[in-house]
Amino acid sequence: MKKIGVLTSGGDAPGMNPAVRAVVKKAIYEGLEVYGIYRGYEGLMEGAVKKLELKDVGDIIHRGGTILQSARSDKFKTEEGQLQGIDVLIQHGIEGVVVIGGDGSYRGAQKLHQKGIATIGLPGTIDNDINGTDYTIGFSTAVNTVTEAVDRIRDTATSHEYTFVIEVMGRDAGDIAAWAGLATGAESIFIPERGSSKEEMLERLTKGFQRGKKHSIVIVAEGVGTGNEFADYIRENSHYQPRVTVLGYVQRGGTPVPFDRILGTRLGTHAVELLMKGESGKALGMQKNEISVHDFDYVFSDDSKDSNIVTKLADISTELSL
Template sequence: MKRLGVLTSGGDSPGMNAVIRAVVRKAIYQDLEVYGIYHGYQGLIEGEIKKLEIGSVGDIIHRGGTMLHSARCLEFKTEEGQLKGIEQLNKHGIEGLVIIGGDGSYRGAKALTERGYPCVGVPGTIDNDIPGTDFTIGFDTALNTVIDAIDKIRDTATSHERTYLIEVMGRNAGDIALWAGLAGGAETILVPEYNYNMEDIIARLKRGNERGKKHSIIIVAEGVGSAVDFSKKIEETTGYETRVTVLGHVQRGGSPTASDRVLASRLGALAVELLMEGKGGRAVGIEKNRLVDYDIIEALAMPHNIDKKMYDLSTELSI
């Protein structure tokens, strides 16, 4: 292999730039040429491809977002779109591709793999919902952003003696809500993986109020529903005054934590090593602090599981 490409796709996450940097510099160290593909699969189809040098990735390891930019691309879900992408790769002599992103990005990599094109998927998403890895790149940074917000909101909740509902991202996964809720001392955490009982939530609030507790924090994962709707139900049932904060895309931004930078660097380098060994169609990750790689088709078939013991613990500690 003499040339490889790298692209980022789907939602951005802190640490993507660190992956790009690792891919480019690891490849150049191994005497390979690296080409950046801008605007994800859409840019691949349209030929937005540029050779990257060592200096191209200087001063980016600490920056959030992605220097290659990102875009959604419905066309790449079609056979015609995929063939256009492969045509561009062949045109530039790119023999392997590192794809950084979440579930949708992996499905694009899977499609290329099934067409015989060597790809390696690197898990870049704040949602932490990619199978085959304990943590995705960007999750730790997003988690710390949410915890910082919870701490600030709790100050206000205490001052005004109100119940605050904080809606966090995560798509259909509750990892951000669970980890942030446990770290932030939330009284209730709602995640899509487990059913909730509105009566239990109300009863918990009333028990707290009876023992003199005048404020509460409830974390709502976006996959469960709208925090605004939950707020209305609580006010209608209890008469307690509530406030809602939807953190939104602030969770995706910011300088990546040290943990995310290290993980990104390790996984980016591993992706290059796999392609150099002629191993395409792989997905890299970390399990029990050990780097791993899976067949990307098999990885996508794995279920994403949330830590049940951690969820139970959060309930026990919020009595």
């Protein structure tokens, strides 16, 4: 293999740039040519491909987002779109591609793999919802961002004796809510992996105020509903007047924390090594602090994601909030 490509796809995540940097530096160190594919699969089909040199990835390890930009593409889900993208790769002599993204990005990589293009996937998403890895690139930074935001909100909640309902990202996973909720001492955490009733939330809030508590924090993962829905329930069934904060896209930005920089670097380096060995159709991750390698089919399986740790964190937070 003489030429490889690298692309970022789907939602951006802090740590993607360190991963891109590692792929480029490792490839050049090994004597390979490396090409950046801009705007994900959409850019691939349009031929947005550029050869990258060391100078192109200088001074990016601390930057959030992705210098390769990102996009979502419905067209690449079609046979026509995939063949169009493969034609572009063939024109540039690119034999293997490192794909950094989430579930949809992996599915695109699998299609390329099935059509003869070597692909390696790196888990780049703040949601931490990729099977075969304990942590995804960007998750730790997102948790840190949410934790800092909740800490600031609690200052106002304390000053004004407010109850705050805070909605966080995560798609169908509750990892961000569970980790940030435990880290900030939230009174209630709602996640898709764990059954929690609104009645229980209201009972916990009432008991807290009865024993002299002046404020409360409720964290809601977007996979179980909106913050406004939970706040409306509180208003309709009590005398409390909760405030709502939707943290939104602020969770996806910002300087990646050291963990995400190192995770992206380790996985990016290993991805190049696998391509050089002729591997393809593999998803990299980190399990028990060791790099893990799984087939894409395993990543897509319904029973391979262990959510026990997420529910346990939420349970601990509930126990400590009594």
